[in-house]
Amino acid sequence: MKTIEHKIKNQKIIFDYRKFLFWEKESALILSDVHVGKITHFIKNGIPLPENSSFSNLKLFKSIISEYQPQKVFFLGDLFHSNYNSEWDEWLSFFKNTNIKFTLIKGNHDQLNHRIEQLNIYKEFFLPPFHFSHFPEFIDGKFNIHGHIHPAYKLTGKGKQVLKLPCFHICKNSLTLPSFGAFTGNHFVRLENTNDQIFILSKKQIFKINS
């Protein structure tokens, strides 16, 4: 499967294997933890990484935009890795040249010392029935969609097989997004409650884990 359709709070949400959500009613593409500028930040600090590795994120993002044609895009934090560097420019000029409304929730990595007119920046925001934030936040009665964790799941099988895969993690009142950025780490999550759901992602597909 390339996508899974799943209803949360009566809203139809599309989960895509490329690590983002599409909320149909709002025509909103939702993604988190892109970490734009991370490669360049390393290079700037004397760590010689191949520069061309920084282009893949934007290329993928552009192809997703043209496929889904959203009216809005929500970044749930850590869109940028650190301070401004040249890697940001191509993203910013892309933001500028579309009619899409871009919203960023400021994450712990976003050092926004650079003026960014193309983005609406919030600490968190409510768009019923959801509460969007970077860090997981638990407010009674609100369903929280957030990033920050970079969740991944350890899939085990017969013959001591183990595969580690990024995932979406849905609990009773929250949904954690995987990190969109190609150059980011992971944090392992487990199925803790019987109602929890985990969708794991390979390079080609999305899979549902039966709990």
Place this chain on the structure above:
Amino acid sequence: MSDFESWVTNWMNKKNWKPQKFQSDTWKAVLSGYSGLVNAPTGSGKTLSLLPPILWPNKDCSLKTNVFCIWITPLRSLSQQIRISMEEFIDDNNLNLTVGIRNGDTPQKIRNLQRKKLPHILITTPESLQLLISSKDWVKKFSFLQAVVVDEWHELIGSKRGVQTELCIAALQNLTSKISIWGISATIGNLKEAMSVLLGDFNKNEKRVLIKSNFKKKITVHSIAPKEIKQMPWRGHLGTNLIRYLTPVINKSQSTLIFTNTRSQCELWYQKILAEIPELAGNMAMHHGSISKEIRIWVEDSLRNNQLKVVVCTSSLDLGVDFHPVESIIQIGGPKGVARFIQRAGRSGHQPNKESKIYFLPTHAIELIECSALNKAVQQEYVEQRTPYILCFDVLIQFLISLAVSEGFYPNNVLNYIKKTHAFSLITLQEWEWVLKNITIGSNSLKAYNEYKKVDILESGLFKVNSRLIAMRHRLQIGTIVSDEQLQIKLINGKRIGVIEEWFISKLKKGEVFLFGGQFYKIFQIKNMEVLVKKSKSKKGKVVSWMGGRMSFSSYMSELLRNELYELNNPQSNKDISPLNYLAKIQFQISTIPKENEFLIESFETKEGFHTVFYPFEGRFVHEALSHLIAYRISLLKPVTFSLAYNDYGFELLSDEFLNIENVLDNNLWDESYLFEDLNQSINTSEMARRKFRDIAVISGLIFAGMPNKRKKNKDLQSGSQLLFDVFRDYEPENLLFKQSFSETFEYQLEEERLRKALIRIQKQKLIWKKISKPSPFSFPIITDRLRESLSSEQFDDRISKMLNNYS
């Protein structure tokens, strides 16, 4: 008798010592300006073979004179002892000379004093020497240098620290040509090579000499094992139920040193011995690399002063320190190599002519075979070779940045002298230019990447680091020993206890209890790379474990072991092997014991899956390579996924479906042609090179481990080596550091030559395939190993779907 000789001999006479031939030979060689290698064991007076002739021309030197001798030791714990014996000589002869130590344990106050002036004799480690080279005015500081001594060179030569030492010595040689270089080494199989690696290509006029002491030590090996095999565990490496067999040895000895193979084993045995012999409380201590330096130094001093009855330790106490009082040595579990075993044995009966006694306690049944093999090796006085590393670009990059941080360097000058080292004698111009490009303009940038900041090229052509931040970060990074992410363990009042690896602590929750340094601690808080703990009265808790440092049998040890094993076919009354007869009986009942011309493969099913276990008896490293090779070759025949495990005896392929050996065997499974190609493919599909890359990334500065106590500030620059590995694989596979992870896997991990020989041997053997209903005694230690790798030829998404079916 010359003035010099009467000077030293007089002093020795007062101590009731007589100069030995290797000592007076070395004196002469040093005084005539030779460089060389002294082959002498611990406790033979090796320091005195080199110290007096180095002091002799300087004995009237003023306090203001700068350092004239650098004495490099591989382990910090050796420095104290060396200093004490040097100062004894200096004081007795009323010399006005200073001896100082510079290593990771040196307090800030003394560092500051040393910044103004170094002592006449500086005892240091390879890492600290490189740090000194990365500090300002090092050229001036070392301009008076006359001699560099590398103690315990055999410990350094087979590691990247050896390469680091070679480079530092080359830089010093380049300062002044008058320096003589001396190494001291215990016996290894390739002493001549060890000397030429150390001396490099510097003194062309062949003023070099290898001096061997004819010092012979009688070593006796006693095995401590239960009479009945039934009391032996079949697997595991703990074997603590055998503790009561230790008690008599401990009780009858004035002092005992107990060697364990891992830090967690050390922790566990300490605890169990204390429980078994409670009156040892206060007279027993523990020593391993993760314990804080205060405690380590205290243990070393107490050992020296005869204040401890028992010390449980790891290889951290392996080397030379002369602890005269130690009476008995106990080795717990297989020591994996003959040289190591002999060295450990040498820790007792230090006085010349005194016999060294070592007790061997096997921790599981099959180690009984090892015990018997070791005994033979000791009698035959065989020792292994240590293979020197070459072309370590990670170490070279680190070294070049050190030079650039301090006074800067001119590439041609440096290339000139590093080509004289053994490690880089074969560096090509392209490689050298790549390295220079890597530190100045960055990676494979098509355009000049103006944001990259590391080494600047000044107008004069000098390569120099101008950024203070880069310089500071580099100094914190120096060192080639890599371990997992370390966290400080501290009591709530701030007292440091030691370090622990992050992966272990991540398995514990707040409030849980763990055992460290012989004490139980409860986790209070984990914050900013620190674990705050409280002492706990609990008598139970998790034993801290560490990942690194699994050792492998040497090829000689493997051969001895195979021979012992074949002998199991004809039971006899050899003292070590008799408890084994019971084990042999069960192995025969369930499966079989191979004869010299036979190769055993066992297949059986458990709830984990289908096990296929192969027994080449070639040592862990060869099995690691063989398991990958065979798994890869089988996976070409059909889509399959294997989980691999290996130890010194054999290896296992675990799969989720039955593997019919008859169907795969006739496909040239053991063919040695295409070995290189197939291994290359299997390494690409496995994790081996990835693991090597971690060290390389840290050493070359790709991964910044962070500054002590300032972790948070640098979070932006942290990344896992796994991610970096992927980035290079996908975007710059020609990167030399990336490629080095593969060449290292081949040359040092897989030992291609040994593997080829093993394959040829196996081809001649008759294969015996046993389909058995339950695990045999031989298979037990292998199939229960938790460290595993995988190799698959199935489609990734197919594997996911298959595994997901288990979940429903």
